[in-house]
Amino acid sequence: MPEKDFDEKNNSFAAGNMSMYERKVQEHERKIYDLKNLINLGISLSSNLDFESLVESILYSCIGQLFLDKVVILLQVDIDVDNYYIHMAKGYDEEFNRDRIILKSDSPLLKALSENPFPSLFDELMQNSDLTGDLNELSMLQPNLIVPMKSKNSLNGLIILGSKLTGESITYSEIEFLQDLAKFAAIAVENSRLYRMATLDRMTRLFIHHYFQERLVEEIKRSNRGKTPLTIIMSDIDHFKKFNDTYGHQQGDIVLKEAARLFRNNTRSIDIPARYGGEEFAIILPETDLTAGINIAKRLRQVIEEHEFPGQDTPLHVTISLGVAMYNPEIDFDKKDLIGRADSAMYKAKESGRNKVVAHKG
Secondary structure (H helix, E strand, C coil), X not given: CCHHHHHHHHHHHHHHHHHHHHHHHHHHHHHHHHHHHHHHHHHHHHCCCCHHHHHHHHHXXXXXXXXXXXXXXXXXXXXXXXXXXXXXXXXXXXXXXXXXCEEECCXXXXXXXXXXXXXXXXXXXXXXXXXXXXXXXXXXXXXXXXXXXXXXXXXXXXXXXXXXXXXXXXXXXXXXXHHHHHHHHHHHHHHXXXXXXXXXXXXXXXXXXXXXXXHHHHHHHHHHHHCCXXXXXXXXXXCHHXXXXXXXXXXXXXXXXHHXXXXXXXXXCXXXXXXXXXXXXXXXXXXXXXXXXXXXXXXXXXXXHHCCECCCCCCECXXXXXXXXXXXXXXXXXXXXXXXXXXXHHHHHHHCCCCCEEEXXX
């Protein structure tokens, strides 16, 4: 073989080896990068006890890592609630009704995914005739992959993924990422749920008194740092003792639960509605001035007044009195001063006829 031809073949072989070596290096670098991301994500999730922001982090981690068009997080809201609901969804139009999709905890699909908690392609699951009923329920989500979130022996939820925006198939390494993410997410969801249970009133599902006091201190500090408005509402169900004497304490409990639900449904995700004690509810309204706080209180008063509370024979009605106060660092030297002003306004609402909103304009 001529020396020139030998050199060319040798150079070509060396170049091929170099190209293969570079690909291997890039592949290892990619794995190290993904592993670092996963570790950072795991640390972030495990340190986040705020349920809503935790679920949001899980959802956007999937979208950001895989460039997906749709993601749904299906969760069991509380340990003592049997059904799994859509808690958060991204990539669907405004007409999408997430309340339509509910899976019961004893459904064949959830049982199968709990026994085999690994990412599963939707089309492959559809080949199992025992699961088609549940899967048809999920078909409107246009799912591509379903990833179970299982912690210990508990299936805490499902991550339901659509297709990649690039049109490419999900790769094996991406499925590995999702599997690891789901493990972190399941533990984080469980921890957050336990934290919520410790901070929520069991009857009303509003925050407990102690949590309200702690958060008010935090929000006052945040208001001072950012020079942002902060308002609180104190409220009390009118003539509640008389209501209990007339209809019984069980009926009174129904009213408390239903009124609390109306409070939750008519406040923002950043607000902190709490059961202050007995039939008294309180709300912390971050980044809210007095005018906006009064409007929220008026809406709550109207919603409660117009609501038909379930009774044994006929619907029942109750009203509430509300007091509103905005934090003023010149006169509110601590949380007690702010609470005292809102409380004083609430009692003025009661003294002036009840079923009213009164603001303390200090």
